[in-house]
Amino acid sequence: MTATEPADFVSRVLGVVDSIPPGRVMTYGGVAAQLGSRAARAVGQVMARYGSEVAWWRVIRAGGHPPIGHEAQALPHYEAELTPLLRSAAGLPTATAASATTTTDAAYRVDYAAARWSPT
């Protein structure tokens, strides 16, 4: 009921994410692009609310960094799916203290160049 149908964006985003095969990753912007929108942030919001039911770890940011606040949670998932990963600084974390401000601080990164997947 109501005018807004929950199957507008949420179901569509979840559908695309669920459509991503194991060992592959897609950026928020890529998922949003499949929906015909550029609301990469909205996709992240949907994931935060309903992502619990989908492979959110298969969805990463443009730079190849995993979702903020969930890097440690996604890491074991990537290893389980054999997703191509890259160690920060070629294996040795710079350990240059914490960035503090926004952005990530993950000690690893996803090889989006090799794991990026595009829908047929």
Added chain:
DNA sequence: TGGGTGACTAAGT
């Protein structure tokens, strides 16, 4: 109905 937030992106330094 309106305002604020955010699992983002791109460009510049």
Added chain:
DNA sequence: CACTTAGCCACCC
């Protein structure tokens, strides 16, 4: 490559 600033879109209260 990493950090900073500005822009955009959809969802939540």
